[in-house]
Amino acid sequence: MSIPILWQDPFSFEQKKSLLISKYFLSLGEDEKFILKGFGINTEFPKTLFDYARFLKVLDLSNLKSNSGAILYKLDLHILDDEINLELPYSLGQHKQFFSRLQNLTLNLMLFSTENATYLLSILEKNATKISALKLNKFHSEYEPKLIQALIRIIKSQEQLRQFSIVxxxxxxxxxxxxxxxxSQKNSLQEVIIEYCNCSTEFEVLKNCKNLEILRMRYPELLNTLNCKINTLEIVDFQIDAPYIFQILENSGLLLQRLKFNSESTLEEPLLLEALKFFCPNITYLNISFIEFSTQLLELIDNLQNLQFFTLGCTCHTPAKKEHKMLARQFAEILPSTLQYLDLRGSWLKPYMNLFLNNCNAPLKKLLIYELDKKITELIIKFCIRNRTLKYVGLFEHWFLDDNIRNEMETYVTLVLHESIVVDL
Structure with a gap:
């Protein structure tokens, strides 16, 4: 029973890949053996107890160049040696069943010749019609027309494409x-990811996608062309301009439940906070960084009574300690009774952790903070005793954690690395 499970995705394990490849060589068909003979490779292989190739479900061609006899579920075509590239497409073309259940496809066609890329896409068009997730990686505008047409046919040939990504x-x-x-996929498409692309009127087609729920993008200028109602929005940019986002927040309204802004600054920040407060009270996941720790931010948080997962990285431009103390206390008091995960990015709240932890009644299960010292350890222990729900504390800085602090804390909670419990979209 263990052999079929282990050999579904064997290249994900940290071990010598050459040993795994040699096992697959034992399962090669006659056509593949003929190709190897042309390179002077001895193909007189002994027979094995199992046909390992038939168990393969996931194949990354940066690790494995060719395979025979498998039914594939995930394929990443992005790194190929030129010498192998001459033979691989025609070898794969003889194995239609190999692609019959392919569900996840990543394409970077820059490293293929146009002839080989077009041939590969023609194989996929005819034999891989159940792809649910398609990613075009390192796409550029200089592909030859016949390659563009082949990509279009791939998209149109899918029965139900649910995720589309273009980088x-x-x-x-x-x-x-x-x-x-x-x-052609307007009834099935649920998630779109757009990175490093300029605006184009073509993206307006997404307005017709009835079931589009998730939108992830770099550079929110593209939002100007959309009029979607979505459930999940993720925007990554050096600087986020609130007017670009306002329209989609208004359109999504009560439907928007998961939101992530990853930037280093926000233009017209009050407009963004006001739009979120007014249009989107049903958010359950909020991840926002480089936002001013302000009364208006707290008014937004106070309005999110369904919030469960909250990641916050604030800036404190004003030096008024008295005001920050008041805000820290209010921040603790307004956190909703639904909140179970709180990730405090950076050290902006560290001077006021006593006010925050002593006044926080949210039933937190996971608390992620920058670092621990003796004072914060005592505060968290008191919080644990009073709160009785906290299970994990995740730390960014953990290399120099004092053993006495660690032992004292682990009487009440489990200390873990930040990355081991972080919740991301």
Missing amino acids: GKHYPEEFYGIILALE
């Missing part, structure tokens, strides 16, 4: 109908 190279502005092809 541009050199910020492409022209997409030559590839994005428009998503019209």
Whole structure:
């Protein structure tokens, strides 16, 4: 029973990949053996107890160049040696069943010749029609027309594409109908990821996607072309301009439940906070950074009575300690009774942790903070005794943690690395 499970995705294990490849060589068909003979490789392999290739479900071609006899569920075509590239597409083309249940496909066609890339896509078009997640990596506007048309046919040939991701190279502005092809998936498409792409009217087709729920993007200028109602929004940019986001927040309204802003500054920050407060009270997951610790921010938090997961990284531009003390106390008091996860990014709240922990009644199960010292340890222990729900404390800085502090804390909670319990979209 263990052999089929272990060999579904064997290259994910940290071990010598060459040993795994040699096992697959034992399962090669006659066509593959013929190709190897052309390179002077001895193909007189002994027979094995198991046909390991038939158990394979996940294949990353940066680790494995070719395979025979498997039914594949995930394929990452992004790194190929030129010498192997000449033979691989035609070898794979002889194994239609290999792609028949492919569900997750990542394509970076820059490292293929146009001829080989087009041939591979024609194989996928005919034999891989159950793809649910398609990613175009390092896409640029200089593909030859026949390759563009092949990509369009791949999209249109899918029965139910649910996730589409495009990562541009050199910020492409022209997409030559590839994005428009998503019209064919308007009833099934649920998630779209757009990175390093310039604005294009083609993206307006997403307005027709009836079940689109999740939108992730770098550079929110693209939101100007959309009029979607979504459940999950993630925006990554050096600087977020609130007016670009206002419209989609208004359109999504009560539907928006998960929101992440990852930036180093926000233009017209009050407008953003006011829009969230007014339009989106049903948020259950909020991740926001480089936001001013202010009364208006607290008014937003106070309005999110369904909030369960909260990541907050604040800036404190004003030196008024008295005001910050008051805000820290109010912050603790307004956290909703639904909140179970709180990630405090940076050390902005450290001077006021006594006010925060002594006044916080939220039933936190996980608390993530920057670092521990003797004073904060005592405060968290008191919080644990009073609160009785806290199970884990995650730390960013843990390398120089005093053993006495660790032992004292672990009587009440489990100390873990921040990355081991972080909750992300």
